[in-house]
Ligand code: COA
């Protein structure tokens with residue numbers, strides 16, 4: 001079947017299409033209906049079915065006689081470790097952990113926050129939650145205590161699973177003090193924290209609250225303890241993943257069990273072209289949606305091995321790290337963010353290190369998380385001599401909305417485009433009034449409802465925000481907040497966000513949240529943060545601020561304070577390094593800050609003078625401030 005046939009067959013009968021895909025999943029009881037249009041905001045997939053995601057990722061393969069097959073590879077250049085777990089070993093680890101969690105009160109529907117570095121126990125923890133029917137919420141390790149506290153307050157976890165430390169090149173991240181600070185700040189306290197003590201650092205455990213992961217899980221494993229896979233409704237939540245919204249309060253994207261499994265299993269075969277038994281590597285982090293879908297769930301659902309990589313594309317130890325991992329673990333497909341390739345290309349522009357490794361098992365490279373610039377794709381194609389596939393997706397969907405399915409026979413690549421809509425997605429481009437625009441015209445990218453399986457049914461604790469953020473602007477459609485075009489051949493092009501989200505090294509960040517941090521400084525009257533183009537990270541945050549009258553501050557000192565505040569409040573991942581003083585911010589006559597225009601000035605891109613601008617002279621002041629810092633010629 002070709003891509004065109006698959007898309008046409010989905011269009012002709014979506015329920016038959018997803019009903020057939022669902023046959024690849026083990027259900028305890030089948031669905032009453034493949035799709036129930038009367039459930040939820042826009043309908044729900046596989047209503048009435050019961051299932052267990054951990055069963056389908058782990059136990060099912062053991063039952064089928066594949067217990068000895070490789071399931072998870074841990075490769076950690078920062079600790080000089082490589083370790084492999086078979087499906088049977090994975091089952092023992094996850095079963096024992098689930099039994100420890102259950103013994104400490106975690107059951108179906110309870111929330112568990114996971115704040116871990118890239119170690120196999122992070123994946124075990126996700127699967128153990130799935131096994132118990134508990135709902136995990138993984139928080140990226142690069143977030144600061146305040147961000148963690150916000151998520152703890154919203155998710156109200158019964159347990160938090162964490163580690164004593166994480167390792168970034170050149171420094172140890174002391175997770176435990178960060179966790180303690182977050183719990184101190186949070187208004188909701190977990191009953192227990194299960195802490196993985198790592199060799200590099202032993203954390204102090206708080207008696208009564210903190211539990212030693214290795215001791216308890218080790219004892220449970222030795223005693224052969226496990227739990228059964230608890231049946232849950234297909235429509236029950238598997239996880240909550242918080243993602244940046246337009247304010248400091250992140251949005252808790254809810255993912256269900258049934259639809260998620262069906263969609264991911266379909267993608268493993270058809271989009272990524274993998275066969276069970278092969279090795280799939282998503283070089284991301286379990287804290288992001290890519291990590292959820294393709295470090296943890298997708299490969300395992302398909303009976304593939306997954307790679308948990310605790311390292312970077314460069315510096316651990318060099319720009320050959322990815323090729324070394326591909327060789328050592330016989331990786332068939334790699335999925336990462338373009339920024340990783342820009343980093344490799346910068347250090348090894350001729351790709352000389354590639355030739356030093358055996359990449360004979362490696363078939364294709366997949367890129368997502370941010371716009372892939374054509375130069376990076378072309379470089380990767382030329383150096384790797386393999387297909388390089390850009391695909392576009394969001395935390396909200398859990399899998400690609402557009403792409404180029406290798407498993408269905410790839411269609412020609414158009415550089416700058418993340419392919420064509422995937423089956424399940426009726427993608428349209430609308431003007432601000434909601435009218436469809438002609439091919440090749442820039443507009444708001446929306447997806448006609450219903451979203452396909454795995455699409456988020458709501459936001460945790462925020463059903464109203466779900467409607468106002470995504471559903472109300474273009475009735476009958478999901479608003480992606482991306483702007484772009486669909487050309488006459490049906491290729492999608494993603495050009496920019498329509499909200500204040502920026503994308504830094506493939507990490508989704510809210511400039512609104514950053515402005516809240518700067519605005520809280522006692523010397524700041526007002527501020528604006530924009531995403532300025534960056535050759536390596538795609539975008540970098542750039543802050544402008546106006547001080548309070550009478551605040552006589554040396555700007556370099558104030559900048560240092562703001563940078564430190566951002567690391568403390570949001571985390572190092574914000575990559576906030578620059579804050580520039582200005583006399584005034586450019587605004588419309590109604591007082592709206594002209595962030596888009598400021599961004600264009602910073603990027604030296606031509607712009608039209610906004611008609612409603614209050615005082616055009618302020619734009620020159622912005623240019624002068626940037627020139628003063630050497631950021632503009
Ligand atoms: N825990 C704690 N801190 C973390 C972290 C984690 N899990 N991940 C990143 N950080 C820190 C970094 O150490 C860095 O701190 P610094 O400012 O003190 O140097 C900061 O957060 C910014 O990180 P990042 O933007 O990732 O920059 P970097 O210079 O460390 O690395 C790349 C740059 C390109 C190598 C890296 O971003 C990368 O590999 N990106 C591509 C893959 C990816 O993860 N994409 C995400 C979704 S698919």
Ligand code: AMP
Pocket residue numbers: 243289367368369370371372390391392393394395396418480481482494496497503506507508
């Ligand atoms: P996240 O939810 O963190 O996955 O971020 C989603 C956002 O990243 C999207 O809304 C896009 O703005 C951007 N994005 C993801 N993949 C791509 C891609 N292939 N091309 C362009 N932008 C992308």
